[in-house]
Amino acid sequence: MLRPVPPACDHHLIDADLEESASHWITSLIRAGYQRERPTLWLLEGVAMYLPESSLQAVLQAISDLSAxxxxxxxxxxxxxxxxxxxxxxxxxxxxxxxxxxxxxxxPRPLLAAYGWQAEIYQPQRVCPERYPPSLPINAELGGHQTQRGVWLLMATNSYW
Structure with a gap:
């Protein structure tokens, strides 16, 4: 859980269709003042599962190319x-x-490693028990108990460049 700390950064919204070429949103980022020589925190929460694999790989490539x-x-x-x-x-x-x-x-670790990211996987119940309490199975999208179903959270650091 994030602490209530005032941000020490600028916030710029840009629009992007992540299934199209990354050049549009990359240009928008740079115009908004993005500085690729500074470390960046990228958050793709609720994004990856909605993209086809080719689009996700294009996003990961763009993020990797932009990341210090x-x-x-x-x-x-x-x-x-x-x-x-x-x-x-x-x-x-x-x-x-x-x-x-x-x-x-x-x-996902091998996929991210191909783009220069070292990743650690976390079970959501350990990271955010308020959102994923033990009484609410993360594998019950359609009901029932199936251990092969579930979600994971990941935090990765870029060592590429």
């Missing part, structure tokens, strides 16, 4: 079992949110 050493990346993602459940939900016209998931994996 010691930049950080926060990311959440669903497991392959959850992605399969999402496919069943889509087929059954159920699951308002999960039926839109398009990508997942059980271990």
């Amino acid at each position: 050493p010691e930049s950080q990346l926060g990311l959440d993602e669903v497991t392959l079992g959850s992605l399969a459940a999402a496919g069943r939900a889509r087929h059954q016209d159920r699951g308002r949110v999960i039926r839109h998931w398009r990508w997942g994996c059980d271990d």
Whole structure:
């Protein structure tokens, strides 16, 4: 949980379609004053599972190209079992949110390593018990108990450059 500390940075909103070329949002970032020589904190919360793998890889490449050493990346993602459940939900016209998931994996560390990120995976119940209490299984998108389904949180540091 983040402490209530006033930010010591500027905040600029830019619009971006992450399924299209990254050049638009990269240009917008630079015009807004982005300084690629300074470490950056990237947060892709609730993003990766909605992108096809090719778009996610393009975003990771762009972020990696823009990141100074010691930049950080926060990311959440669903497991392959959850992605399969999402496919069943889509087929059954159920699951308002999960039926839109398009990508997942059980271990994202090799993918991120290919872009110069060293990642650690965390179980959401340990990081944010208020959002994922033990009484609410993280693998119950459509009900039932299936251990192959779930989500994970990741924090990575960039050592690429």
